[in-house]
Amino acid sequence: MMPGHIVRFAIAIVAFAVLARLPVGLDGAFQFDAALALVWAFGILSLVLLTGYAGQVSLCQATFAGVGAYGAGMTVAGLHGGYLLGIVVGVLFAMVLGVLVGLPALRLHGITLAIVTLGIALVFDKYVFQDHIFDWFTGGTGGWQVTGASILAISVDSSKHLLAAYDILLALFCITAVLMVNLHQSGAGRRFRAIRDSEVAASTMGVNLTRYKLLAFALSAGMAGLGGSFYPLIAGSVSPQPFWVFTSLQLAAIGVLMGVRYVPAAALGGLFMAVVPDVLTRYGHGVFMGRLYEISYDWFQLAVGVLLVLQLILLPDGVWGDIRGRAARIRDLVRGGANKQVRPA
Amino acid sequence: MSEFAAYTVIGLSLGAIFALAALGIVLIYRVTGVLNFAHGAMGMFSTFVAWQVFYGYPHPGMPSWAVTAEAILVGLGFAVVLGLVLELLVFRWVRSRPQVVKAVITIGVLLALQSAASLIWKNNQYHLPIYLAPQTATFRLADVPIGANSVVIVVVALGLAFGLAAFLRWTAFGRAMRAVSDNPTSAALWGVRVDAVGAVSWMLGSLVAAVAGILITPFINFDTTSLTLLIVDSLAAALIGGLVSLPLTVLGGFLLGLLETYPTIWIQSLGFPRLIALIVILAVLIIRSPKGLPGAAR
Numbered sequence: 001m002m003p004g005h006i007v008r009f010a011i012a013i014v015a016f017a018v019l020a021r022l023p024v025g026l027d028g029a030f031q032f033d034a035a036l037a038l039v040w041a042f043g044i045l046s047l048v049l050l051t052g053y054a055g056q057v058s059l060c061q062a063t064f065a066g067v068g069a070y071g072a073g074m075t076v077a078g079l080h081g082g083y084l085l086g087i088v089v090g091v092l093f094a095m096v097l098g099v100l101v102g103l104p105a106l107r108l109h110g111i112t113l114a115i116v117t118l119g120i121a122l123v124f125d126k127y128v129f130q131d132h133i134f135d136w137f138t139g140g141t142g143g144w145q146v147t148g149a150s151i152l153a154i155s156v157d158s159s160k161h162l163l164a165a166y167d168i169l170l171a172l173f174c175i176t177a178v179l180m181v182n183l184h185q186s187g188a189g190r191r192f193r194a195i196r197d198s199e200v201a202a203s204t205m206g207v208n209l210t211r212y213k214l215l216a217f218a219l220s221a222g223m224a225g226l227g228g229s230f231y232p233l234i235a236g237s238v239s240p241q242p243f244w245v246f247t248s249l250q251l252a253a254i255g256v257l258m259g260v261r262y263v264p265a266a267a268l269g270g271l272f273m274a275v276v277p278d279v280l281t282r283y284g285h286g287v288f289m290g291r292l293y294e295i296s297y298d299w300f301q302l303a304v305g306v307l308l309v310l311q312l313i314l315l316p317d318g319v320w321g322d323i324r325g326r327a328a329r330i331r332d333l334v335r336g337g338a339n340k341q342v343r344p345a
Numbered sequence: 346m347s348e349f350a351a352y353t354v355i356g357l358s359l360g361a362i363f364a365l366a367a368l369g370i371v372l373i374y375r376v377t378g379v380l381n382f383a384h385g386a387m388g389m390f391s392t393f394v395a396w397q398v399f400y401g402y403p404h405p406g407m408p409s410w411a412v413t414a415e416a417i418l419v420g421l422g423f424a425v426v427l428g429l430v431l432e433l434l435v436f437r438w439v440r441s442r443p444q445v446v447k448a449v450i451t452i453g454v455l456l457a458l459q460s461a462a463s464l465i466w467k468n469n470q471y472h473l474p475i476y477l478a479p480q481t482a483t484f485r486l487a488d489v490p491i492g493a494n495s496v497v498i499v500v501v502a503l504g505l506a507f508g509l510a511a512f513l514r515w516t517a518f519g520r521a522m523r524a525v526s527d528n529p530t531s532a533a534l535w536g537v538r539v540d541a542v543g544a545v546s547w548m549l550g551s552l553v554a555a556v557a558g559i560l561i562t563p564f565i566n567f568d569t570t571s572l573t574l575l576i577v578d579s580l581a582a583a584l585i586g587g588l589v590s591l592p593l594t595v596l597g598g599f600l601l602g603l604l605e606t607y608p609t610i611w612i613q614s615l616g617f618p619r620l621i622a623l624i625v626i627l628a629v630l631i632i633r634s635p636k637g638l639p640g641a642a643r
Contacts, residue, residue, distance in 0.1 A: 057445060059452075104627055110445045111380045112630050115580050118382070119623040122577050127616025245574065246459070249452055256449055298460040305457025312450050313438050 008181055012174040020167050028162070029282070033274045035166040035234040038173050039065065041270025042227025044255040045173075045180060045263065050220035051252075052261035053189060055196025056105060056213065057114045060121035061224045061251045066129060066243025068094040068225025070137055073144030073238040078136070083149040083156065087229045094225020095218045102217030106210055109199065121248040129240035143239045146232040158236040165233045173267075176223065180263045192216055250301065253308045259318025268320060276300060350489040352606050358495040358564060360602020361502035364595040365557035366579035368506055369550035371586060371594050375526045376546040379436055379447045380588075382576055383454035387427060387551050389572035390458050392558030393466050395420025399475050416475060421555050428551030432544045440529070440543070455573065462569040474562035494563045501560060505553060506595040513591075522546060578605070581622045584629045601625055 023034040043061050050056050071090035075081040081089075101120060105113055128134050138144075148157050156165040183189040191212050194202035203209050232238045254273050258265035277300040284295030315322045366388060373381050381387075399416035407415075431454065439447055477497045484491045513519040524532040525542045533539045557579075558572055565571065578601060585597025604625065605618035 057448075104631060108630055111448045114380075114382070114445070114448055115577075115584070116623075116626060116630065119577050119581075119619075119626050122574060123616070123619045123623045126619045127614070131614050131616050133614075246456070246570070249456060252449070253452055253456060296464065298464045301456050301460035302464070305453045305455070305460065308453030308456070309435055309450055312442075312446055312453070313435070316442075316446070 005182070008178050012178045016171060016174045019170055023163065023166065029278065030275075031162050031166065032158075032234065033278050035162060035169060035230070037270040037274035038166065038169045039227040039231055039234065039270070040251065040254075040273040041173060041266050042176070043224050043251045044258070044269040044273075045176060045266035046220040046223035046227075047251060047255040047260055048263055048266055049180065049183075049192075049223065050216055051255065053184065053196065054192040054213070054216035054220075055109075056216060057110060058101075058117045058220070059114055059252050060101065060117040060124070060248050061220075062243045062245075062247035063121045063124040064094045064098060064221040064224035065228030065231070066124065066240070067097050067221075068228030069231040069238045069243065070129070070139075070144070071225070072229035073139060073146060073232040074137055076146050076149060076232065077144035078139060083146075083151050083233065086149075086232075087151075087226070090229030091222050091225045094228065095222040098217040098219075098221020098225075099214055101221070102214045105217060106213055118245070118248075121245040125240065125244040129243065138240070139238070143237050144232060145237045147236065149233055156233055158234055162234065165230060169227070169230045169234075172226065176226075177263050177266070188212070188215070246301070250304060253304050257304070257308050257311050257318060259320035259322070259324075261317070262320040262324070265318060265320035347489055348610065352610055353603065354489065354491050354495055356603035356606030357599060358492075358498050358602070359606055360582075360599035361498040362557050362561045362564070362575075362598075363578050363582040363601050364502045364598025365498075365505060365553060365560065366575055367582035367586065367594045367598050368502075368509060368591060369553035369557070370579055370583045371588055371591060372509065372553070373546055373550040374583070374588050376522050377436065377440075377525075377543050378444060379451060380444070381550065382448060382451040383458060384451075384550070384554050384579060385576035386455045386458035386462075386573040387424070387431075388554030388558035388575070389567075389569060390462050391420050391424035391427060391551070391555035392562065392567070392572060393462055393569070394423040395475060395555070395559050396471065396473075396562070397466075400473055413475060413477065417477075417559060420559055421552055424551040424555035425548045428547035428549070429544055431551075432547035436547065437540065437543065455576075459569055459573045466569060468568065468570075470566045470568045471562075472566045474564075474567075475559055476563055477560070498560045501556065502595065502598070505556065506591055509549075509553075510591045518542075518545065577619065577626075578622045581625045581629070584626055587633070 023031045026034075043065050046064065047058065047061055050058050050061075068090035071093035072083070072086035075086035075089040076083055101117065104116055108116060129138055132140070146157070147159070148155075150156060151168060154164055154168070155161045156168065158165070184193075191202065191207045194205065194207050195209065195212060195216075199209060228243070231242065235242075250273065254269040255265070258269040258272070277297050280295045280300055281297055284299075285293065287293070311318065317325065366384060369388075370381055370384050373379055373384070395416045398419045399412060404412045404415075435450060435454065436447070439450060476494060483493065484496065511519075513523055521532070521537045522542050522545070524535065524537050525539055529539055532542075557575075561567065561572070561575075579598075582598040582601050583594055585600065586592075586594030601622065605621050608617060608621065
């Protein structure tokens with residue numbers, strides 16, 4: 001197994017080196033998009049673990065990200081802690097919520113879990129993130145303002161050093177992505193997949209359902225929270241809008257669309273979710289064939305909805321799964337039909 | 346005391362809305378096995394169509410009841426077409442897929458419908474409702490004023506619930522729908538036209554959603570998201586009925602309406618009712634048998 005580890009590690013380093021350079025020459029708005037893409041990529045990666053590996057449905061991943069963002073904002077702007085501490089607090093808060101959501105999930109699965117997680121997303125969107133009882137956590141109507149933050153003496157505030165925050169988050173994402181691929185083959189990963197395929201069979205084989213379901217929820221929520229805890233850094237403030245219930249639904253939709261079983265789909269999905277709407281709204285206006293037109297953000301969500309429906313009918317394994325399948329077939333063709341073998345999924 | 350009674354009236358009208366919306370969810374789930382997260386969005390879209398007819402252009406020389414009737418008929422007609430189109434284009438092709446996949450497809454439908462409506466009608470809050478009864482008409486029952494629109498809602502909810510139940514129980518087509526709901530394969534072998542049954546369920550479900558949407562407009566400032574997100578409360582009511590029982594679903598709707606309304610006597614918070622809906626969902630799901638819901642294995 002060693003060569004596989006080395007190859008993955010090398011790919012991650014090359015990906016980091018290339019992606020870290022990519023937004024350097026771009027204007028501020030695109031640098032913001034690049035950083036935001038990573039936040040959502042963490043959100044979808046958390047779904048790869050929870051849904052793709054462990055088979056648990058969740059419609060509240062943006063809520064975990066939001067709790068991470070508010071946890072960090074509260075620590076830095078409210079309690080005047082360092083930003084590193086803010087990230088730790090944000091991730092911890094998200095993990096605690098993840099375990100709390102995981103508790104009912106011990107008895108539920110499939111559509112009932114979808115209903116519960118949708119309810120949680122709505123409660124946090126309309127109540128926790130907006131009600132005055134929770135002002136200590138959300139910073140009141142204006143939210144938390146984060147300026148002049150630094151991580152380990154590196155300036156990372158959004159106004160001047162946005163790319164520093166981007167680089168740190170990118171490094172974290174590359175590390176997490178490699179760990180996620182490794183997890184797939186590890187003992188815990190095999191147990192997650194056993195739970196996905198059949199909870200009864202998994203528990204018969206001695207998988208501790210309670211421990212591994214809660215572990216999946218805690219790790220997944222922590223991952224989404226890690227991405228979210230960088231949001232105040234990138235945007236300069238936190239507000240409920242980015243983490244409302246429709247973001248959760250979009251994360252689920254885009255995760256499934258890109259291929260919820262595959263780690264690279266998370267990067268693809270994050271990029272799609274942050275860059276496409278911005279490009280559409282920024283350049284999608286003008287005159288076409290004598291008619292004035294303007295593409296608003298709603299067109300993006302409309303496209304996501306329609307694409308999701310089409311994908312689930314036509315490409316059940318998602319975009320990345322389809323690419324993988326085609327690549328495998330081409331490899332087989334090149335090698336010749338002589339040594340046909342059944343390929344494990 | 347009269348304050349308590351007044352809140353009871355509000356809660357019952359709200360509950361009737363939940364009950365109506367939940368009826369459509371239960372109907373579609375029972376017959377086709379699709380848990381429709383887009384139910385609120387479908388009702389929302391049809392409601393906006395009716396609203397557009399009502400307020401969108403002038404109706405010279407028409408009496409107001411005729412305008413109301415026209416708006417409602419167009420809205421309901423649109424709802425039937427919407428249900429049919431969704432069945433023909435989407436859900437007919439995924440009938441044999443796992444239940445979760447079908448539920449995720451409805452999330453795609455939800456996102457598409459909500460953003461399409463938001464493109465057409467923008468993200469404004471609308472507060473010009475479609476009144477079925479004159480806004481000022483009130484009854485007095487033991488000194489408690491009851492708005493005529495509240496009465497209309499409760500009567501329509503109860504009427505539709507019993508109408509649907511009777512339709513399922515005593516008509517030939519209703520029997521066919523129940524047969525498909527029990528076992529689609531054997532129903533098909535007995536000569537039941539499963540495609541037609543699926544199409545009718547979607548049309549009926551969409552129709553009931555539109556009725557709920559149109560009736561709620563006098564009670565809230567509505568926009569494309571708030572009506573779409575009504576799905577959570579409706580699902581809570583549907584879960585009380587175990588996703589199968591129409592009478593229990595209606596009861597669940599009224600119960601949830603009251604549970605969400607009474608705390609507003611003391612707690613002035615827009616988000617708090619959502620917390621109550623979540624608690625009801627969790628309570629129902631945790632008390633029920635761990636085997637889960639009927640038909641959940643399909």
